Amino acid sequence: MAKYLLLKHYRGAPAPVNDVPMDQWAPEEVSAHVQYMQDFAARLEKTGEFVDGQALAPEGAWVRYDGEGRPPVTDGPFAETKDLIAGWMVIDVDSYERAVELAGELSAAPGAGGKPIHEWLEVRPFLAAPPTITGCPHGD
Protein backbone atom coordinates (compact mmCIF):
# COMPACT_ATOMS: atom_id res chain seq x y z
CA MET A 1 0.00 0.00 0.00
CA ALA A 2 1.18 3.50 -0.73
CA LYS A 3 -0.32 6.83 0.16
CA TYR A 4 -1.26 9.45 -2.41
CA LEU A 5 -2.43 13.00 -1.99
CA LEU A 6 -5.27 14.12 -4.28
CA LEU A 7 -5.34 17.90 -4.57
CA LYS A 8 -8.26 19.96 -5.75
CA HIS A 9 -7.26 23.35 -7.08
CA TYR A 10 -9.28 26.53 -7.09
CA ARG A 11 -7.07 28.03 -9.74
CA GLY A 12 -3.81 27.28 -11.38
CA ALA A 13 -4.97 23.96 -12.79
CA PRO A 14 -5.83 23.65 -16.49
CA ALA A 15 -9.47 24.65 -17.14
CA PRO A 16 -11.89 21.75 -16.62
CA VAL A 17 -14.25 20.71 -19.42
CA ASN A 18 -17.48 21.67 -17.64
CA ASP A 19 -16.18 25.07 -16.49
CA VAL A 20 -19.21 26.78 -14.90
CA PRO A 21 -18.69 28.50 -11.51
CA MET A 22 -20.55 26.69 -8.76
CA ASP A 23 -22.82 29.62 -7.87
CA GLN A 24 -24.19 29.43 -11.42
CA TRP A 25 -25.40 25.86 -10.93
CA ALA A 26 -28.91 24.89 -9.90
CA PRO A 27 -29.17 24.22 -6.13
CA GLU A 28 -29.93 20.52 -6.83
CA GLU A 29 -26.76 20.36 -8.92
CA VAL A 30 -24.73 21.71 -5.99
CA SER A 31 -26.33 19.11 -3.72
CA ALA A 32 -25.62 16.32 -6.21
CA HIS A 33 -21.98 17.40 -6.41
CA VAL A 34 -21.58 17.47 -2.62
CA GLN A 35 -23.33 14.11 -2.35
CA TYR A 36 -21.02 12.57 -4.94
CA MET A 37 -17.95 13.63 -3.00
CA GLN A 38 -19.38 12.30 0.28
CA ASP A 39 -20.34 9.00 -1.32
CA PHE A 40 -16.88 8.71 -2.86
CA ALA A 41 -15.17 9.16 0.51
CA ALA A 42 -17.61 6.79 2.21
CA ARG A 43 -16.97 4.11 -0.41
CA LEU A 44 -13.18 4.43 0.01
CA GLU A 45 -13.62 4.10 3.77
CA LYS A 46 -15.36 0.77 3.15
CA THR A 47 -12.57 -0.46 0.89
CA GLY A 48 -10.01 0.67 3.46
CA GLU A 49 -8.42 3.10 1.02
CA PHE A 50 -9.47 6.37 2.66
CA VAL A 51 -7.01 8.07 5.00
CA ASP A 52 -8.11 11.65 5.46
CA GLY A 53 -9.59 14.59 3.65
CA GLN A 54 -10.24 18.24 4.44
CA ALA A 55 -11.56 21.31 2.71
CA LEU A 56 -9.44 24.46 2.85
CA ALA A 57 -10.36 28.13 2.94
CA PRO A 58 -9.60 29.97 -0.29
CA GLU A 59 -7.28 32.53 1.30
CA GLY A 60 -3.66 31.56 1.59
CA ALA A 61 -0.49 33.51 2.29
CA TRP A 62 3.16 32.88 1.46
CA VAL A 63 5.41 33.17 4.50
CA ARG A 64 9.21 33.35 4.64
CA TYR A 65 11.91 33.70 7.30
CA ASP A 66 13.36 37.21 7.15
CA GLY A 67 16.45 37.00 9.30
CA GLU A 68 17.35 36.94 12.98
CA GLY A 69 15.08 39.00 15.22
CA ARG A 70 12.73 40.01 12.45
CA PRO A 71 9.15 38.88 11.93
CA PRO A 72 8.56 36.51 9.03
CA VAL A 73 7.78 38.08 5.67
CA THR A 74 4.27 37.44 4.48
CA ASP A 75 3.07 37.89 0.98
CA GLY A 76 -0.66 38.15 0.65
CA PRO A 77 -3.22 36.90 1.33
CA PHE A 78 -4.04 37.30 -2.35
CA ALA A 79 -7.12 35.24 -2.99
CA GLU A 80 -7.29 36.38 -6.61
CA THR A 81 -3.98 35.67 -8.24
CA LYS A 82 -2.33 32.61 -6.74
CA ASP A 83 -2.82 28.97 -7.40
CA LEU A 84 -4.93 27.88 -4.45
CA ILE A 85 -5.81 24.49 -3.10
CA ALA A 86 -9.50 23.94 -2.38
CA GLY A 87 -9.14 20.72 -0.49
CA TRP A 88 -7.32 17.46 -0.36
CA MET A 89 -7.83 13.80 0.24
CA VAL A 90 -5.25 11.24 1.24
CA ILE A 91 -5.78 7.70 0.01
CA ASP A 92 -3.82 4.55 0.74
CA VAL A 93 -3.91 2.28 -2.27
CA ASP A 94 -2.10 -0.69 -3.79
CA SER A 95 -0.74 1.00 -6.85
CA TYR A 96 -0.23 4.23 -8.73
CA GLU A 97 -2.76 2.96 -11.29
CA ARG A 98 -5.40 2.66 -8.56
CA ALA A 99 -4.64 6.22 -7.36
CA VAL A 100 -5.11 7.55 -10.89
CA GLU A 101 -8.28 5.53 -11.31
CA LEU A 102 -9.76 7.00 -8.11
CA ALA A 103 -8.70 10.54 -8.99
CA GLY A 104 -10.44 10.04 -12.32
CA GLU A 105 -13.62 9.02 -10.53
CA LEU A 106 -13.44 12.02 -8.22
CA SER A 107 -12.98 14.29 -11.22
CA ALA A 108 -16.24 12.93 -12.63
CA ALA A 109 -18.30 14.56 -9.86
CA PRO A 110 -21.43 16.06 -11.42
CA GLY A 111 -21.50 19.79 -12.11
CA ALA A 112 -23.67 22.17 -14.11
CA GLY A 113 -26.39 20.31 -16.00
CA GLY A 114 -25.61 17.20 -13.95
CA LYS A 115 -22.70 16.46 -16.28
CA PRO A 116 -19.25 15.52 -14.96
CA ILE A 117 -17.11 18.59 -14.33
CA HIS A 118 -13.92 16.90 -15.61
CA GLU A 119 -11.90 18.96 -13.12
CA TRP A 120 -8.16 18.43 -12.95
CA LEU A 121 -6.89 16.77 -9.80
CA GLU A 122 -3.27 16.63 -8.86
CA VAL A 123 -2.06 13.22 -7.69
CA ARG A 124 1.14 13.19 -5.61
CA PRO A 125 2.68 10.13 -3.97
CA PHE A 126 3.83 10.41 -0.34
CA LEU A 127 7.52 9.85 0.17
CA ALA A 128 7.95 6.95 2.53
CA ALA A 129 10.79 5.54 4.57
CA PRO A 130 12.76 2.84 2.73
CA PRO A 131 11.73 -0.69 3.71
CA THR A 132 13.83 -2.21 6.47
CA ILE A 133 13.94 -5.52 4.63
CA THR A 134 14.29 -5.42 0.89
CA GLY A 135 13.52 -8.23 -1.49
CA CYS A 136 11.05 -9.91 0.83
CA PRO A 137 9.98 -13.06 -1.02
CA HIS A 138 6.36 -12.75 0.10
CA GLY A 139 5.87 -9.29 -1.30
CA ASP A 140 3.54 -6.85 0.44
Add this chain to the structure above:
Amino acid sequence: MDEALLRSLTPRVLAVLVRRGADFAAAEDAVQDALIEAVRVWPADPPRDAKGWLVTVAWRKFLDQARADAARRRREDRVDEEPPPGPTPTADDTLQLYFLCAHPSLTPSSAVALTLRAVGGLTTRQIAQAYLVPEATMAQRISRAKRTVSRVRFDQPGDVATVLRVLYLVFNEGYSGDVDLAAEAIRLTRQLAAAIDHPEVAGLLALMLLHHARRATRTAPDGSLVPLAEQDRSRWDTAAIAEGIALLQAALARDRLGEFQAQAAIAALHADAPTAEETDWVQIVQWYDELTRLTDSPIVRLNRAVAVGEADGPRAGLAALAALDDSLPRHAAVAAYLHERDGDLTTAARLYAEAAHQAPNLAERDYLTRQAARLNASRGR
Protein backbone atom coordinates in the same frame (compact mmCIF):
# COMPACT_ATOMS: atom_id res chain seq x y z
CA MET B 1 -18.30 -0.91 38.71
CA ASP B 2 -20.16 2.38 38.32
CA GLU B 3 -18.17 4.23 35.65
CA ALA B 4 -20.30 7.37 35.79
CA LEU B 5 -19.70 7.59 39.53
CA LEU B 6 -15.95 7.16 39.10
CA ARG B 7 -15.87 9.78 36.37
CA SER B 8 -17.75 12.30 38.51
CA LEU B 9 -15.54 11.58 41.53
CA THR B 10 -12.20 11.75 39.69
CA PRO B 11 -11.97 15.55 39.41
CA ARG B 12 -13.17 16.03 42.98
CA VAL B 13 -10.53 13.70 44.35
CA LEU B 14 -7.94 15.39 42.18
CA ALA B 15 -9.04 18.76 43.54
CA VAL B 16 -8.59 17.61 47.15
CA LEU B 17 -5.03 16.49 46.44
CA VAL B 18 -4.16 19.69 44.63
CA ARG B 19 -5.58 21.78 47.46
CA ARG B 20 -3.48 19.82 49.93
CA GLY B 21 -0.40 20.88 48.01
CA ALA B 22 0.24 18.10 45.51
CA ASP B 23 1.32 19.42 42.14
CA PHE B 24 -1.02 18.80 39.28
CA ALA B 25 0.83 16.02 37.46
CA ALA B 26 1.70 14.08 40.62
CA ALA B 27 -1.86 14.40 41.90
CA GLU B 28 -3.20 13.08 38.63
CA ASP B 29 -0.87 10.07 38.69
CA ALA B 30 -1.93 9.31 42.24
CA VAL B 31 -5.62 9.54 41.36
CA GLN B 32 -5.10 7.23 38.39
CA ASP B 33 -3.40 4.70 40.69
CA ALA B 34 -6.28 4.97 43.15
CA LEU B 35 -8.79 4.35 40.35
CA ILE B 36 -6.95 1.22 39.29
CA GLU B 37 -7.02 0.07 42.91
CA ALA B 38 -10.75 0.81 43.06
CA VAL B 39 -11.44 -1.27 39.97
CA ARG B 40 -9.54 -4.13 41.61
CA VAL B 41 -10.96 -3.92 45.12
CA TRP B 42 -14.48 -2.50 44.92
CA PRO B 43 -16.32 -5.38 43.23
CA ALA B 44 -15.55 -7.64 46.21
CA ASP B 45 -15.44 -4.97 48.90
CA PRO B 46 -17.46 -1.86 48.00
CA PRO B 47 -16.62 1.19 50.16
CA ARG B 48 -19.22 3.01 52.22
CA ASP B 49 -17.89 6.44 51.25
CA ALA B 50 -16.54 6.16 47.69
CA LYS B 51 -15.03 9.63 47.58
CA GLY B 52 -13.42 9.29 51.00
CA TRP B 53 -11.96 5.94 49.98
CA LEU B 54 -10.50 7.38 46.78
CA VAL B 55 -9.05 10.42 48.56
CA THR B 56 -7.41 8.24 51.19
CA VAL B 57 -5.90 5.83 48.68
CA ALA B 58 -4.85 8.58 46.25
CA TRP B 59 -3.25 10.61 49.03
CA ARG B 60 -1.35 7.52 50.21
CA LYS B 61 -0.18 6.86 46.64
CA PHE B 62 0.92 10.48 46.37
CA LEU B 63 2.86 10.25 49.65
CA ASP B 64 4.56 7.02 48.55
CA GLN B 65 5.54 8.67 45.32
CA ALA B 66 6.77 11.85 47.01
CA ARG B 67 8.78 9.94 49.63
CA ALA B 68 10.30 7.69 47.03
CA ASP B 69 11.67 10.66 45.20
CA ALA B 70 14.48 12.27 47.16
CA ALA B 71 14.62 15.20 44.81
CA ARG B 72 11.16 16.11 45.96
CA ARG B 73 12.24 16.88 49.49
CA ARG B 74 10.62 20.30 49.40
CA ARG B 75 7.27 18.75 48.75
CA GLU B 76 7.81 16.34 51.62
CA ASP B 77 7.81 19.33 53.92
CA ARG B 78 4.33 20.10 52.79
CA VAL B 79 3.38 16.48 53.31
CA ASP B 80 4.17 16.99 57.01
CA GLU B 81 1.18 19.26 57.10
CA GLU B 82 -1.02 16.29 56.34
CA PRO B 83 -4.54 17.05 57.52
CA PRO B 84 -5.98 15.01 60.40
CA PRO B 85 -7.74 11.78 59.44
CA GLY B 86 -11.51 11.79 59.10
CA PRO B 87 -14.13 12.28 56.42
CA THR B 88 -13.26 14.54 53.47
CA PRO B 89 -14.85 17.95 53.89
CA THR B 90 -17.81 18.33 51.57
CA ALA B 91 -16.65 21.74 50.30
CA ASP B 92 -16.48 21.56 46.53
CA ASP B 93 -12.81 21.65 45.67
CA THR B 94 -13.70 21.16 42.02
CA LEU B 95 -14.20 24.89 41.85
CA GLN B 96 -10.49 25.41 42.40
CA LEU B 97 -9.79 23.12 39.49
CA TYR B 98 -12.04 25.24 37.28
CA PHE B 99 -10.08 28.36 38.15
CA LEU B 100 -6.74 26.62 37.78
CA CYS B 101 -7.67 25.22 34.37
CA ALA B 102 -8.86 28.63 33.18
CA HIS B 103 -5.76 30.38 34.45
CA PRO B 104 -4.83 33.43 32.33
CA SER B 105 -1.30 32.04 31.80
CA LEU B 106 -2.81 29.35 29.55
CA THR B 107 -3.77 29.82 25.92
CA PRO B 108 -7.50 29.26 25.27
CA SER B 109 -6.89 25.90 23.58
CA SER B 110 -4.73 24.69 26.49
CA ALA B 111 -7.29 25.90 29.00
CA VAL B 112 -10.02 24.00 27.17
CA ALA B 113 -7.97 20.80 26.98
CA LEU B 114 -6.96 20.96 30.63
CA THR B 115 -10.53 21.64 31.76
CA LEU B 116 -11.82 18.63 29.85
CA ARG B 117 -9.05 16.48 31.30
CA ALA B 118 -9.08 17.64 34.92
CA VAL B 119 -12.63 18.82 35.55
CA GLY B 120 -14.39 16.66 32.99
CA GLY B 121 -12.37 13.55 33.68
CA LEU B 122 -12.12 12.74 29.95
CA THR B 123 -9.19 10.71 28.69
CA THR B 124 -6.58 12.28 26.45
CA ARG B 125 -7.74 10.01 23.66
CA GLN B 126 -11.34 11.19 23.99
CA ILE B 127 -10.31 14.85 23.93
CA ALA B 128 -8.04 14.26 20.92
CA GLN B 129 -10.86 12.55 19.05
CA ALA B 130 -13.26 15.36 19.87
CA TYR B 131 -10.79 17.91 18.50
CA LEU B 132 -9.80 15.76 15.54
CA VAL B 133 -6.09 15.88 16.35
CA PRO B 134 -3.69 12.99 16.95
CA GLU B 135 -3.58 11.71 20.53
CA ALA B 136 0.13 12.53 20.81
CA THR B 137 -0.57 16.16 19.90
CA MET B 138 -3.26 16.45 22.55
CA ALA B 139 -1.07 14.72 25.15
CA GLN B 140 1.62 17.33 24.52
CA ARG B 141 -0.86 20.17 24.75
CA ILE B 142 -2.17 18.90 28.08
CA SER B 143 1.23 18.22 29.60
CA ARG B 144 2.47 21.65 28.55
CA ALA B 145 -0.61 23.18 30.18
CA LYS B 146 0.06 21.22 33.37
CA ARG B 147 3.65 22.47 33.43
CA THR B 148 2.41 26.03 33.06
CA VAL B 149 -0.07 25.83 35.91
CA SER B 150 2.29 23.93 38.20
CA ARG B 151 3.86 27.30 38.98
CA VAL B 152 0.50 28.84 39.83
CA ARG B 153 -0.49 29.20 43.47
CA PHE B 154 -4.07 28.76 44.55
CA ASP B 155 -4.14 31.85 46.72
CA GLN B 156 -4.98 34.06 43.77
CA PRO B 157 -8.72 34.49 43.46
CA GLY B 158 -9.93 33.11 40.16
CA ASP B 159 -11.80 35.05 37.55
CA VAL B 160 -15.25 33.57 36.89
CA ALA B 161 -15.40 35.33 33.54
CA THR B 162 -12.37 33.35 32.30
CA VAL B 163 -13.86 30.07 33.48
CA LEU B 164 -17.10 30.87 31.67
CA ARG B 165 -15.18 31.78 28.51
CA VAL B 166 -13.47 28.36 28.57
CA LEU B 167 -16.77 26.53 29.04
CA TYR B 168 -18.29 28.58 26.23
CA LEU B 169 -15.40 27.52 23.97
CA VAL B 170 -15.96 23.87 24.83
CA PHE B 171 -19.66 24.23 24.02
CA ASN B 172 -18.99 25.93 20.71
CA GLU B 173 -16.77 23.09 19.53
CA GLY B 174 -19.68 20.71 19.89
CA TYR B 175 -18.13 17.91 17.84
CA SER B 176 -19.97 14.71 18.25
CA GLY B 177 -17.89 11.60 18.19
CA ASP B 178 -17.00 9.51 21.17
CA VAL B 179 -17.53 12.63 23.25
CA ASP B 180 -20.17 15.26 22.61
CA LEU B 181 -18.41 18.43 23.70
CA ALA B 182 -21.60 20.50 23.77
CA ALA B 183 -23.23 18.04 26.18
CA GLU B 184 -19.99 17.90 28.16
CA ALA B 185 -19.91 21.71 28.44
CA ILE B 186 -23.48 21.67 29.73
CA ARG B 187 -22.60 19.02 32.30
CA LEU B 188 -19.61 21.04 33.53
CA THR B 189 -21.50 24.34 33.58
CA ARG B 190 -24.25 22.64 35.57
CA GLN B 191 -21.63 21.54 38.11
CA LEU B 192 -20.22 25.04 38.25
CA ALA B 193 -23.68 26.55 38.69
CA ALA B 194 -24.27 24.18 41.62
CA ALA B 195 -20.97 25.22 43.19
CA ILE B 196 -21.16 28.99 42.89
CA ASP B 197 -24.01 31.42 42.91
CA HIS B 198 -23.40 33.82 40.04
CA PRO B 199 -25.97 35.20 37.58
CA GLU B 200 -23.63 34.89 34.60
CA VAL B 201 -23.01 31.19 35.32
CA ALA B 202 -26.77 30.71 35.26
CA GLY B 203 -26.90 32.88 32.12
CA LEU B 204 -24.33 30.72 30.35
CA LEU B 205 -26.07 27.50 31.37
CA ALA B 206 -29.37 28.90 30.09
CA LEU B 207 -27.71 29.96 26.84
CA MET B 208 -26.22 26.49 26.29
CA LEU B 209 -29.50 24.73 27.06
CA LEU B 210 -31.46 26.98 24.71
CA HIS B 211 -29.02 26.42 21.84
CA HIS B 212 -28.67 22.72 22.54
CA ALA B 213 -32.47 22.34 22.46
CA ARG B 214 -32.46 23.25 18.76
CA ARG B 215 -29.46 21.20 17.81
CA ALA B 216 -31.17 18.20 16.23
CA THR B 217 -33.00 20.45 13.79
CA ARG B 218 -30.02 22.57 12.73
CA THR B 219 -28.74 20.14 10.13
CA ALA B 220 -30.50 17.95 7.60
CA PRO B 221 -29.71 14.22 7.49
CA ASP B 222 -27.18 14.87 4.71
CA GLY B 223 -25.28 17.32 6.95
CA SER B 224 -26.46 20.51 5.24
CA LEU B 225 -27.45 23.54 7.33
CA VAL B 226 -31.09 24.30 8.07
CA PRO B 227 -31.59 28.01 8.89
CA LEU B 228 -33.54 28.93 12.01
CA ALA B 229 -36.65 30.01 10.10
CA GLU B 230 -36.90 26.63 8.35
CA GLN B 231 -36.25 24.39 11.34
CA ASP B 232 -38.93 21.93 12.45
CA ARG B 233 -39.93 23.51 15.76
CA SER B 234 -41.90 20.46 16.83
CA ARG B 235 -38.55 18.67 17.22
CA TRP B 236 -37.05 21.23 19.57
CA ASP B 237 -36.33 19.91 23.05
CA THR B 238 -39.06 21.64 25.07
CA ALA B 239 -37.75 20.41 28.43
CA ALA B 240 -34.36 22.00 27.79
CA ILE B 241 -36.03 25.21 26.60
CA ALA B 242 -38.22 25.36 29.72
CA GLU B 243 -35.22 24.79 31.96
CA GLY B 244 -33.17 27.42 30.12
CA ILE B 245 -35.92 30.01 30.35
CA ALA B 246 -36.49 29.34 34.07
CA LEU B 247 -32.76 29.69 34.78
CA LEU B 248 -32.61 32.87 32.75
CA GLN B 249 -35.60 34.46 34.46
CA ALA B 250 -34.16 33.72 37.90
CA ALA B 251 -30.82 35.21 36.83
CA LEU B 252 -32.36 38.32 35.27
CA ALA B 253 -34.44 38.92 38.42
CA ARG B 254 -31.19 39.58 40.29
CA ASP B 255 -30.53 42.61 38.13
CA ARG B 256 -26.87 41.92 37.44
CA LEU B 257 -26.97 41.70 33.69
CA GLY B 258 -24.02 40.26 31.81
CA GLU B 259 -23.39 39.24 28.21
CA PHE B 260 -24.32 35.58 28.66
CA GLN B 261 -27.68 36.50 30.17
CA ALA B 262 -28.32 38.91 27.30
CA GLN B 263 -27.37 36.27 24.72
CA ALA B 264 -29.59 33.75 26.50
CA ALA B 265 -32.47 36.26 26.40
CA ILE B 266 -32.13 36.46 22.61
CA ALA B 267 -32.00 32.68 22.33
CA ALA B 268 -35.07 32.45 24.58
CA LEU B 269 -37.06 34.79 22.35
CA HIS B 270 -36.27 32.58 19.35
CA ALA B 271 -37.08 29.40 21.27
CA ASP B 272 -40.35 30.84 22.56
CA ALA B 273 -41.80 31.75 19.16
CA PRO B 274 -44.31 29.13 17.94
CA THR B 275 -43.40 29.99 14.32
CA ALA B 276 -40.55 31.97 12.78
CA GLU B 277 -43.03 34.69 11.74
CA GLU B 278 -44.13 35.19 15.35
CA THR B 279 -40.59 35.91 16.56
CA ASP B 280 -40.52 39.07 18.68
CA TRP B 281 -37.83 40.85 16.65
CA VAL B 282 -38.48 44.21 18.31
CA GLN B 283 -37.53 42.80 21.69
CA ILE B 284 -34.59 40.95 20.15
CA VAL B 285 -33.24 44.26 18.81
CA GLN B 286 -33.53 45.71 22.33
CA TRP B 287 -31.50 42.83 23.72
CA TYR B 288 -28.89 43.34 21.01
CA ASP B 289 -28.71 46.97 22.12
CA GLU B 290 -28.00 45.77 25.67
CA LEU B 291 -25.45 43.32 24.38
CA THR B 292 -23.72 46.03 22.33
CA ARG B 293 -23.53 48.16 25.46
CA LEU B 294 -21.99 45.24 27.41
CA THR B 295 -19.47 44.01 24.87
CA ASP B 296 -19.19 46.51 22.03
CA SER B 297 -18.37 43.55 19.80
CA PRO B 298 -18.61 44.10 16.03
CA ILE B 299 -20.01 40.58 15.66
CA VAL B 300 -22.86 41.54 17.98
CA ARG B 301 -23.56 44.63 15.89
CA LEU B 302 -23.59 42.47 12.77
CA ASN B 303 -26.19 40.19 14.34
CA ARG B 304 -28.09 43.26 15.47
CA ALA B 305 -28.29 44.39 11.83
CA VAL B 306 -30.04 41.11 10.97
CA ALA B 307 -32.53 41.64 13.79
CA VAL B 308 -33.13 45.25 12.72
CA GLY B 309 -33.76 43.96 9.19
CA GLU B 310 -36.47 41.67 10.57
CA ALA B 311 -37.98 44.23 12.96
CA ASP B 312 -37.93 47.35 10.74
CA GLY B 313 -37.45 45.99 7.24
CA PRO B 314 -34.42 45.15 5.07
CA ARG B 315 -33.60 48.79 4.28
CA ALA B 316 -33.20 49.56 7.98
CA GLY B 317 -31.06 46.43 8.31
CA LEU B 318 -28.85 47.51 5.41
CA ALA B 319 -28.48 50.96 6.97
CA ALA B 320 -27.32 49.35 10.24
CA LEU B 321 -24.96 47.16 8.24
CA ALA B 322 -23.49 50.13 6.38
CA ALA B 323 -21.95 51.39 9.63
CA LEU B 324 -19.90 48.19 9.98
CA ASP B 325 -16.58 47.09 8.51
CA ASP B 326 -17.25 44.81 5.55
CA SER B 327 -14.27 42.61 6.40
CA LEU B 328 -16.18 41.18 9.39
CA PRO B 329 -16.80 37.43 9.24
CA ARG B 330 -20.23 36.70 7.68
CA HIS B 331 -20.68 40.35 6.66
CA ALA B 332 -21.26 39.32 3.04
CA ALA B 333 -23.74 36.63 4.07
CA VAL B 334 -25.80 39.12 6.09
CA ALA B 335 -25.66 41.68 3.27
CA ALA B 336 -26.76 39.02 0.76
CA TYR B 337 -29.74 38.05 2.91
CA LEU B 338 -30.87 41.65 3.43
CA HIS B 339 -30.49 42.49 -0.28
CA GLU B 340 -32.51 39.42 -1.21
CA ARG B 341 -35.32 40.45 1.14
CA ASP B 342 -35.12 43.92 -0.36
CA GLY B 343 -35.69 42.40 -3.81
CA ASP B 344 -32.22 43.07 -5.27
CA LEU B 345 -31.56 39.49 -6.38
CA THR B 346 -28.55 40.27 -8.57
CA THR B 347 -26.60 41.87 -5.72
CA ALA B 348 -27.80 39.16 -3.33
CA ALA B 349 -26.56 36.36 -5.61
CA ARG B 350 -23.16 38.03 -6.03
CA LEU B 351 -22.83 38.50 -2.25
CA TYR B 352 -23.90 34.91 -1.48
CA ALA B 353 -21.17 33.64 -3.81
CA GLU B 354 -18.66 35.96 -2.11
CA ALA B 355 -19.84 34.81 1.32
CA ALA B 356 -19.45 31.17 0.27
CA HIS B 357 -15.83 31.91 -0.58
CA GLN B 358 -15.21 33.27 2.91
CA ALA B 359 -17.22 30.61 4.76
CA PRO B 360 -15.44 29.20 7.83
CA ASN B 361 -16.69 25.64 7.33
CA LEU B 362 -17.89 23.27 4.67
CA ALA B 363 -21.55 23.17 5.75
CA GLU B 364 -21.79 26.94 5.59
CA ARG B 365 -19.94 27.09 2.27
CA ASP B 366 -22.32 24.58 0.72
CA TYR B 367 -25.34 26.37 2.15
CA LEU B 368 -24.26 29.77 0.79
CA THR B 369 -23.32 28.31 -2.60
CA ARG B 370 -26.82 26.84 -2.82
CA GLN B 371 -28.31 30.24 -1.98
CA ALA B 372 -26.31 31.86 -4.79
CA ALA B 373 -27.24 29.04 -7.14
CA ARG B 374 -30.92 29.35 -6.21
CA LEU B 375 -31.01 33.07 -7.03
CA ASN B 376 -28.97 32.68 -10.21
CA ALA B 377 -31.19 29.82 -11.37
CA SER B 378 -34.36 31.82 -10.70
CA ARG B 379 -33.04 34.62 -12.91
CA GLY B 380 -32.12 32.16 -15.69
CA ARG B 381 -28.52 31.35 -16.54
